[in-house]
Amino acid sequence: MRRSFALVRVPQHVAIIMDGNGRWAQRRGLPRAAGHRAGLSAVRMSIERCMTLGIGVLTIFAFSTENWRRPQAEVGLLMGLFLEALDAEIDELAAQGVCIRFVGARGHLAPALVTRMSEAEVRTQANSRLTLVIAMAYGGRHDIVDAAKRLAIEVKAGTLHPELIDEARFNEQLALHGLPDPDLLIRTGGDHRISNFLLWNLAYTELWFSDRLWPEFSADDFATAVAAFGERQRRYGQTSAQVSDPSC
Numbered sequence: 001m002r003r004s005f006a007l008v009r010v011p012q013h014v015a016i017i018m019d020g021n022g023r024w025a026q027r028r029g030l031p032r033a034a035g036h037r038a039g040l041s042a043v044r045m046s047i048e049r050c051m052t053l054g055i056g057v058l059t060i061f062a063f064s065t066e067n068w069r070r071p072q073a074e075v076g077l078l079m080g081l082f083l084e085a086l087d088a089e090i091d092e093l094a095a096q097g098v099c100i101r102f103v104g105a106r107g108h109l110a111p112a113l114v115t116r117m118s119e120a121e122v123r124t125q126a127n128s129r130l131t132l133v134i135a136m137a138y139g140g141r142h143d144i145v146d147a148a149k150r151l152a153i154e155v156k157a158g159t160l161h162p163e164l165i166d167e168a169r170f171n172e173q174l175a176l177h178g179l180p181d182p183d184l185l186i187r188t189g190g191d192h193r194i195s196n197f198l199l200w201n202l203a204y205t206e207l208w209f210s211d212r213l214w215p216e217f218s219a220d221d222f223a224t225a226v227a228a229f230g231e232r233q234r235r236y237g238q239t240s241a242q243v244s245d246p247s248c
């Protein structure tokens with residue numbers, strides 16, 4: 001007997017605030033760095049899930065502009081881990097057809113890391129199976145200010161009339177330019193906040209908060225979040241009746 005499956009709406013773009021590494025480690029009597037390392041398997045799982053489900057873009061928050069305020073030792077360990085993880089994963093990601101893009105302010109990052117980031121971007125730029133955006137030293141407010149600054153420079157140079165600045169034009173100057181806004185934001189770790197992630201791009205994103213700590217976020221948890229997204233009605237300001245029947 002053939003079973004028929006209802007078509008489940010899958011997000012095109014998933015963004016994740018990967019939170020809870022430190023608490024995961026502390027609960028086990030381990031140093032916080034052990035939690036960051038353990039979180040890598042949840043990153044691999046999320047990439048794999050996206051490719052399997054046909055999700056085209058995955059944006060992960062790896063390090064925020066505010067994370068620079070952490071103890072120097074933790075920042076140093078994190079930076080070392082990013083470099084190590086990039087070196088360890090790049091061959092496989094490239095072979096799997098993942099296009100890697102980094103967003104964030106690279107100015108304070110170690111030159112060796114910045115070089116590897118650029119190399120990874122160049123090496124994978126022709127890939128199209130999944131776009132993996134890694135937000136590294138990223139802040140949503142900084143992103144918006146940067147965009148405003150670039151437009152102001154164009155206006156000052158006389159190459160852009162202020163009247164021509166609209167949402168689309170502004171969007172083009174932001175870090176995620178060329179990509180659709182996230183459809184679904186997942187935040188693990190139990191806190192219900194955005195923590196200066198993609199402030200502009202999350203305007204109409206469906207939010208999913210999980211109490212799980214990032215290293216223990218599983219494929220089942222990911223599936224639960226995606227399934228919940230499929231149940232949401234996205235209204236964009238319209239009424240429920242309008243969305244169910246566009247002829248309303």
Ligand code: IPE
Pocket residue numbers: 018019020021022023024062063064067078189
């Ligand atoms: C998220 O885990 C990773 C980064 C912010 C780099 P945390 O390190 O914030 O873990 P908690 O929130 O302290 O448990």
Ligand code: IPE
Pocket residue numbers: 017018019020061062063064066067191193195
């Ligand atoms: C958000 O986590 C940033 C990343 C996951 C990279 P934080 O742990 O830094 O967030 P807050 O400070 O608790 O809001």
Ligand code: MG
Pocket residue numbers: 019020021189
């Ligand atoms: Mg945290």
